Amino acid sequence: MADTKFDVIVVGSGPGGYVAAIRAAQLGLKSAIVEREHLGGICLNWGCIPTKALLRTADIYRNIQHAAGYGIKVDQASVDLEATVKRSRQVAAQLSGGVSGLLKKNKVTVLMGKGRLAGSKTVEVEADGKKTAYSADHIILATGARARTLPGMEPDGKFIWSYKEALVPDTTPKRLLVVGSGAIGIEFASFFNALGSEVTVVEVMERVLPVEDADISALAEKSFKKQGMKILKGTTVTELKKSASEVTATFKDSKDKTSTASFDRVIMAVGIVGNVEDIGLEGTKIKVDRTHIEVDEYSRTGEPGVYAIGDLTGPPWLAHKASHEGVICVEKIAGLKDVHPLEPKNIPGCTYCHPQVASVGLTEEEAKKTGKELKVGKFPFIGNGKAIALGEPEGLIKTIFDAKTGELLGAHMIGAEVTELIQGYGIAKTLETTEVELMHTVFPHPTLSEMMHESVLDAYGKVIHI
Incomplete structure (x- = not known):
C-alpha cells in the first residue's frame, strides 16, 4: 500500500510549489506534491517560459528585418507560425520534464490529481474518480492563479x-x-x-x-x-x-x-484571480481577500499547519517571488535560524517586450510619497558604446536614492537586455548598498552595465559620458 503520511504536502507544482517541496526534502522533511495537470504549473507550461520562446522568435525576425544595417543581406525572410508554436511547446515540455526529474532526484513523492484540504492535517487527492486521503503536519497551498475574465468578454478559444x-x-x-x-x-x-x-x-x-x-x-x-x-x-x-x-x-x-x-x-x-475555489477552505480559519489568501510574513494562514505561497497570496504575481516564498516557508517549518521574511521592494520585475523593461524598488512617484529628499540619476543608452555597437541605442536607466542616507530606493530600466541587468541592483538592495559602494564598483568596458554606474553618478552630479 502506498505511503499516505508525510511531514509536508504541497498542493500545486508551479515555481512556488515544486521549489518548496524540493527544499523541504533537502532539509530532511518527508515531502509530497499534488498536481492536477502539468508539473511546473502555469509558469513553465503556459506562462513565463513558452512566452519567452515566442518572443525569442520575434527578436530574431526583427533582427533579420534590420540585417542590412549590420551589413548582412537576407532575402525574403518569413515566420512559420506553426513551427514557432511547436518550438515554444517543446521548450515548455523539456522544462516540465526537468521538474519531474528534480522531484525524483530529491525523493519527493508526486501525487497526480486534484488536491483539497479535508480536515485537520489532511489533503484529499482525487484522481480517476478515486479519492485518497494523505496526512501531513504542514500543508502548503500553492494553487496559483488564472486569467481574470470580464462579463460578456470571456475567452471563447476562437475570436x-x-x-x-x-x-x-x-x-x-x-x-x-x-x-x-x-x-x-x-x-x-x-x-x-x-x-x-x-x-x-x-x-x-x-x-x-x-x-x-x-x-x-x-x-x-x-x-x-x-x-x-x-x-x-x-x-x-x-x-x-x-x-x-x-x-x-x-x-x-x-x-x-x-x-x-x-x-x-x-x-x-x-489581471489574474487566485485559485481559491474547491481547495477545501470552507470551515477553516483561512481568510480570503479578493480571491487571494491572507498570510503572514512566513506564509502562515489563519489555519494552524496550513500555509499559502505564490500567486495564490496576491501581488507581485511573479514566479521568482513564489519560489523564494516557498523556500522561506519551508525553512521556517524546519526550524532553521535566521530565516528572513521576503522584502517585496527587493523583488525585481521584468517585461520581455521590445524594448525590454525591468525594475526593482520604488518608482519616483512612490519614493516622493515617503517624504524623503531624493537624488535621481538617469543615463540614456545613446551614451553607451556597447549599446551603439549592438545597434540598440534606445533606452534609459534611472536610479533613485535617499539623499540623506544614500539608500538605493529604486532602479528602473528600458532597453536591450535590461531584464538581465536589473539583478545588479537587486543584489545592491539586498546588501543595503549605498551610492558610495556603487560608485566605487568598477564596471567592465565595453558593457551595457556601465550605464548602471553612470546613472548612479548622474544622481550625484558626477556623470562622465553625458
Whole structure:
C-alpha cells in the first residue's frame, strides 16, 4: 500500500510549489506534491517560459528585418507560425520534464490529481474518480492563479483569447486587440506586432505598463507607437460583439466618448484571480481577500499547519517571488535560524517586450510619497558604446536614492537586455548598498552595465559620458 503520511504536502507544482517541496526534502522533511495537470504549473507550461520562446522568435525576425544595417543581406525572410508554436511547446515540455526529474532526484513523492484540504492535517487527492486521503503536519497551498475574465468578454478559444490561446495561435491576426497593458498584455502585443499584426492596446489607466516608473512608461509608449502599435489610454472596452468572421469592440474613453473598431482576434490580459475555489477552505480559519489568501510574513494562514505561497497570496504575481516564498516557508517549518521574511521592494520585475523593461524598488512617484529628499540619476543608452555597437541605442536607466542616507530606493530600466541587468541592483538592495559602494564598483568596458554606474553618478552630479 502506498505511503499516505508525510511531514509536508504541497498542493500545486508551479515555481512556488515544486521549489518548496524540493527544499523541504533537502532539509530532511518527508515531502509530497499534488498536481492536477502539468508539473511546473502555469509558469513553465503556459506562462513565463513558452512566452519567452515566442518572443525569442520575434527578436530574431526583427533582427533579420534590420540585417542590412549590420551589413548582412537576407532575402525574403518569413515566420512559420506553426513551427514557432511547436518550438515554444517543446521548450515548455523539456522544462516540465526537468521538474519531474528534480522531484525524483530529491525523493519527493508526486501525487497526480486534484488536491483539497479535508480536515485537520489532511489533503484529499482525487484522481480517476478515486479519492485518497494523505496526512501531513504542514500543508502548503500553492494553487496559483488564472486569467481574470470580464462579463460578456470571456475567452471563447476562437475570436477572444486568454494567454493560453495566445500561446498556441492558429493564425497571425491581421488586426489584433490587446485589452490590458501590463506585462502579459504588452508581451503578446510585442510578439504579434513583430510578426506583422496591426496591434491596438487598450489600457484603463492613463499610461501603459502602469506599475512601472512614469519615465519608463512614457519611453515604452513612444517606442511601441514608433513600431506601429496603436495605444488607447484611459479607455475601457464596454462590449465585444462577435460576427462570423470578426469581433467589433466598443470603447469608452475618460471623457465618456464612445467609438468602435473591428478586429480578427482579441487577447484579454486584465489581471489574474487566485485559485481559491474547491481547495477545501470552507470551515477553516483561512481568510480570503479578493480571491487571494491572507498570510503572514512566513506564509502562515489563519489555519494552524496550513500555509499559502505564490500567486495564490496576491501581488507581485511573479514566479521568482513564489519560489523564494516557498523556500522561506519551508525553512521556517524546519526550524532553521535566521530565516528572513521576503522584502517585496527587493523583488525585481521584468517585461520581455521590445524594448525590454525591468525594475526593482520604488518608482519616483512612490519614493516622493515617503517624504524623503531624493537624488535621481538617469543615463540614456545613446551614451553607451556597447549599446551603439549592438545597434540598440534606445533606452534609459534611472536610479533613485535617499539623499540623506544614500539608500538605493529604486532602479528602473528600458532597453536591450535590461531584464538581465536589473539583478545588479537587486543584489545592491539586498546588501543595503549605498551610492558610495556603487560608485566605487568598477564596471567592465565595453558593457551595457556601465550605464548602471553612470546613472548612479548622474544622481550625484558626477556623470562622465553625458
